[in-house]
Amino acid sequence: MATVVFILLGVLAGILxxxxxxxxxxxxxxxxxxxMDPARALAITAPALxxxxxxxxxxxRHHVDHKLVRPILWGAIPGAxxxxxxxxxxxxxxxxxxxxxxxxxxxxRAQGRLSFKPPRAALFPAGFGIGWLTAVGGxxxxxxxxxxxxxxxxxxxxxxxxxxxxxxxxGTRMVAYxxxxxxxxxxxQQALLLAVAxxxxxxxxxxxxxxxDAAQATRVELGVMVVSVLLAVAGVTR
Numbered sequence: 001m002a003t004v005v006f007i008l009l010g011v012l013a014g015i016l017x018x019x020x021x022x023x024x025x026x027x028x029x030x031x032x033x034x035x036m037d038p039a040r041a042l043a044i045t046a047p048a049l050x051x052x053x054x055x056x057x058x059x060x061r062h063h064v065d066h067k068l069v070r071p072i073l074w075g076a077i078p079g080a081x082x083x084x085x086x087x088x089x090x091x092x093x094x095x096x097x098x099x100x101x102x103x104x105x106x107x108x109r110a111q112g113r114l115s116f117k118p119p120r121a122a123l124f125p126a127g128f129g130i131g132w133l134t135a136v137g138g139x140x141x142x143x144x145x146x147x148x149x150x151x152x153x154x155x156x157x158x159x160x161x162x163x164x165x166x167x168x169x170x171g172t173r174m175v176a177y178x179x180x181x182x183x184x185x186x187x188x189q190q191a192l193l194l195a196v197a198x199x200x201x202x203x204x205x206x207x208x209x210x211x212x213d214a215a216q217a218t219r220v221e222l223g224v225m226v227v228s229v230l231l232a233v234a235g236v237t238r
Contacts, residue, residue, distance in 0.1 A: 006197065007193065009028055012024065012199060014204070021104075028194075030039065041080045042196065043182035045173045047188070049170045050170035051199060052201075055199050071124050072124075074127065076130055079131025083131060083173065085176045099138065127165075130169070144166075
């Protein structure tokens with residue numbers, strides 16, 4: 001894939017995630033999985049999304065709900081580790097199927113059909129499931145969204161807290177991918193390029209977000225979901 005395309009995809013992913021709170025990383029993984037093995041796409045995007053989420057978490061650091069996020073993280077770490085190890089061994093068609101499942105959940109969430117308020121006792125297993133599915137099929141923001149929204153988070157607190165969850169999951173799955181041998185020299189080079197592009201997208205997205213109202217942000221999110229579903233279906237039917 002041409003360098004300029006990598007840069008544009010990274011910038012777009014950063015803008016979309018900062019504006020809508022989720023979706024940019026998932027769309028990025030799906031787009032890359034059309035031109036390469038999905039396990040490689042997951043490996044390339046993990047470091048880039050780690051950097052992007054770290055930048056976003058730092059930018060909104062004063063709005064993180066630490067009390068709420070802790071039990072989610074305790075579950076997400078072993079979940080992402082197990083899912084990452086599974087991703088290195090599963091055949092490509094299984095990974096593509098999981099990508100489609102994740103996008104189905106994303107559509108349900110965008111339509112308001114996947115909205116719930118989990119009890120505090122369920123945050124650990126919810127975190128585990130989010131970590132596992134993200135490591136196998138991407139989409140940390142898409143999966144964690146219903147949990148955080150159901151617990152009453154919105155606006156800057158939602159973006160900040162979801163970014164912290166993303167940092168934890170992407171960092172953990174990187175460890176698993178490394179153990180599984182997915183990180184070769186060219187993968188790391190492409191990941192670094194994406195990371196820089198995503199940070200640039202985050203900065204642009206923050207500017208755009210301040211000029212948009214909630215209704216406009218929702219329309220952006222729905223647009224991302226539609227495009228992502230088409231990408232997921234295209235991947236499965238290859």
